[in-house]
Amino acid sequence: MDVCGAVLAAGAGRRFGAVKQLAPLGGRPLVQWAVDAACAAQALDEVVVVVGAHGDEVRGAIRPGRARVVSCAGWEEGLAASLRCAAGAAGDAAWLVVTLGDEPRMTAAAIDAVVAAARSAPADVAAVRGRWGERPGHPVALRRELLHAVGELRGDAGARELLARHVVLEVECGPAEASVDVDTPEDLRGLTS
Template identity: 40%
Template sequence: MTVAGLLLAAGAGRRYGMPKALVRHRGRLLVEHAADALHDGGCVPVVVVLGALADDVRTTAVLSGSSLVDNPDWATGMGSSLRVGLAALSTTAATAVIVLPVDTPGVTAAVVRRFVALASPAALARATYDGAPGHPVLIGRERWQAVAELATGDEGARPYLAQHHVDAVSCEDVASGADVDRPEDLPR
């Protein structure tokens, strides 16, 4: 069974003050941390969706082994990036996809491996941290089209998840699921 990784890294990071894909944390870019977590966790292929300052990400980030795709509508929100990423994966043999936003630097390969182990064509699961929903999200291939149809604005997969049973996967023992919205949110 093949499980793809989908890294959503297209946003402008308005609250942060710059695209989060280009934020340096512990000597590396957030986009590199996230792509490595997906690769090291067992995802094949890994697709990175770019948008704001895509050329800068391409020339600055070390993303070998990842497929980079552009979202021309990145400014409309995460939903369009999710649609672009799922479309790029539609020609692969992936059974499921693990979706990860670029602004979760505490997500580790150990978390990704938990989701790889749960993958199936009908899978639907999301990480929880101390009971609160977080990332990543696992979406089985049978669900991709319906997820894409509901993905609009900054909602991403949230509308689909709200309408279906989602398996909760506790991950606080191996990671932090905190989102980085502002510079002060970066883990020290």
């Protein structure tokens, strides 16, 4: 069973006020943390990193390891464009496992746990997603049969509405405070204090 991981890192980070993907955290660019977690996940057969805004800068600053970096031409549209790009890059993979480039505390263990649940999920389960405390979040594994519907997504919205129409299995990945996304410089400072 082929499983493709995708790190979505194409956004402009307007709320951040700078190139968010490259903001320094612990001696590495912010996005590098997510790339490293995906590359370390043993359950992923392939990893893609989707870039868009500041794509050349991000591509030049990260160490992709075993990941393949792909450019999302329509990144200005928002998250839906990144998801469509990731789905296209996944090819014939049985599952696409989505993580975000602004979640530096994502772990390979969380990704592997979601993939393990996806591999053993009943056929009616369209997606498997991580749960952090009481909050659903990433990683999100989408079954191949659901990827055609990803192609219909538009705008700056992820797959939340799509998942609401399908059977989704949730996997406990850790406490809520372990799942932090960075939207502002204050969020980043909160990780370093």
